[in-house]
Amino acid sequence: MLPYQTLVVIEEKSDLSVYRQIANSLISLIQQGKIAPGTFLPGTRQMAGLIHVHRNTIINAYNELLVQNWIETLPRKGYRVILELPLVKPRSFRPGTNYDESLNDNDFPRHRLPQSGLPDIPSHIDRIIVNDGLPDIDLMPFKEIMKEYRMLVKSPELETILASGDNGGSVKLKNATCRFLNNSRGLNITPDKIMLTRGAQMAIFIAVGLLVSPGDEIVLSDPDYIMAGEIFKRAGAVIHRITADDDGINIDELEQLLSRKNIKLLYLVPHHHHPTTVTLSIGRRAKLLSLVNRFKFWIIEDDFDYDYQFKNKPILPLASGWHGGKIIYIGSFTKLLAPSFRLGYLVGPVDLIKQAIAYRRLIDTRGDVIMEEALAILIDTGRLDRHIKRSNKTYESRCELACRLISESLGHAVQFKKPDGGLAIWLKFNECYPLAKIISKAAAAGLVLAGSAYHIGEDKKHNGIRFGFASLSEDELYKAVAILKQVIA
Ligand SMILES: Cc1ncc(COP(=O)(O)O)c(C=O)c1O
Numbered sequence: 001m002l003p004y005q006t007l008v009v010i011e012e013k014s015d016l017s018v019y020r021q022i023a024n025s026l027i028s029l030i031q032q033g034k035i036a037p038g039t040f041l042p043g044t045r046q047m048a049g050l051i052h053v054h055r056n057t058i059i060n061a062y063n064e065l066l067v068q069n070w071i072e073t074l075p076r077k078g079y080r081v082i083l084e085l086p087l088v089k090p091r092s093f094r095p096g097t098n099y100d101e102s103l104n105d106n107d108f109p110r111h112r113l114p115q116s117g118l119p120d121i122p123s124h125i126d127r128i129i130v131n132d133g134l135p136d137i138d139l140m141p142f143k144e145i146m147k148e149y150r151m152l153v154k155s156p157e158l159e160t161i162l163a164s165g166d167n168g169g170s171v172k173l174k175n176a177t178c179r180f181l182n183n184s185r186g187l188n189i190t191p192d193k194i195m196l197t198r199g200a201q202m203a204i205f206i207a208v209g210l211l212v213s214p215g216d217e218i219v220l221s222d223p224d225y226i227m228a229g230e231i232f233k234r235a236g237a238v239i240h241r242i243t244a245d246d247d248g249i250n251i252d253e254l255e256q257l258l259s260r261k262n263i264k265l266l267y268l269v270p271h272h273h274h275p276t277t278v279t280l281s282i283g284r285r286a287k288l289l290s291l292v293n294r295f296k297f298w299i300i301e302d303d304f305d306y307d308y309q310f311k312n313k314p315i316l317p318l319a320s321g322w323h324g325g326k327i328i329y330i331g332s333f334t335k336l337l338a339p340s341f342r343l344g345y346l347v348g349p350v351d352l353i354k355q356a357i358a359y360r361r362l363i364d365t366r367g368d369v370i371m372e373e374a375l376a377i378l379i380d381t382g383r384l385d386r387h388i389k390r391s392n393k394t395y396e397s398r399c400e401l402a403c404r405l406i407s408e409s410l411g412h413a414v415q416f417k418k419p420d421g422g423l424a425i426w427l428k429f430n431e432c433y434p435l436a437k438i439i440s441k442a443a444a445a446g447l448v449l450a451g452s453a454y455h456i457g458e459d460k461k462h463n464g465i466r467f468g469f470a471s472l473s474e475d476e477l478y479k480a481v482a483i484l485k486q487v488i489a
Contacts, residue, residue, distance in 0.1 A: 133424030169196025248280030
């Protein structure tokens, strides 16, 4: 008999249960040929004695091997490793065999997408992550939403909810979103003009997929939200860029393009422009609306962080003005609840919404209906509004503090403008401080600058990065700015 007591390895600190560890050990012994096909394994009592575990643990391990077809039971004889190990069976746990070959660019019919990743930070250093502008999960109403979720799971309504048809999201949440948008943004819409999505990102993807064909001329700003730009590139659009300044995107440049070119669509983030956080001024909004009515091009209005406006005089979205149905309005609940809470919406003409629902089905049917219904309850009971008001207060004071610290400690090295709202500050480093160096030096000191960075290729002229202040505590803000000060010293 094989020396199972030494061959079967059990690690006390492993997250895997002991019976799984035993099963995995036996599988790898079979794979390595150390236990030959046809070998009888020791009986459960004997094996338990050999490797000093309870007999039930061995019974569970053998059951696992039976389920996975590595062994069979022979009446009155015991457990035998099956005679023929089929070649093709999902049973190899050896890493690094099949998918290690790298592909070349021709394997990807469009272009390779940029990949994101955080820089390596030495493990002994406490790290602070400055993100792109995400909400603070400590402020999120998780308990409330999970309470509603649990009640729905237990309620007699559950069956109806789960069996509901796929028509652009939960009816309750579409109704609630409709009221929410009409009350907060003056959109004046009905639920048939809304489709729910898994976040604003999916809404942008769907809108572009429906409206943009290869060769269509579209307008983005420079700089712009990178993840929207990638969608337009993949759609094969011809991209024209207009500049953005302290009043938002340059509408005169847009007008010139509209007069010279056959522009199909403009994508913009009017509150607060990504990456620069600037709010499109009222004058420019009025002019943009007049251009839509004159030139009849489409606008995708990405209003992903509308609800974070610190002044008491919020500017309404473009979509609330007169545009003859040409503005596709996109928003997000992820920025109100948590980055991984994937819910957003797309608003547009009824026909477009019907197409959008059909298009979404190609990549995702239904969505998380129970979570959608739970959120509807939060909206209908006014708790989402209260959460927005509370968060705005906290974020406004964090924004004040971040701006004060940055101007005191980094004023000589960066240009920035205090935003009117949103969750991030746009930091433009002076030319003599190349962003790539700052990012890597900061990482070595425990500060991960993970916001969208504009410093490669065409973007070199911006040398800027988004500094998400909202999810950082006061203490973290002090530490983050102190590290930056030390990095640029
Ligand atoms: C400008 C802009 N639009 C859209 C999105 C996507 O938001 P969501 O998380 O709802 O998909 C983001 C994400 O940060 C963003 O910055």
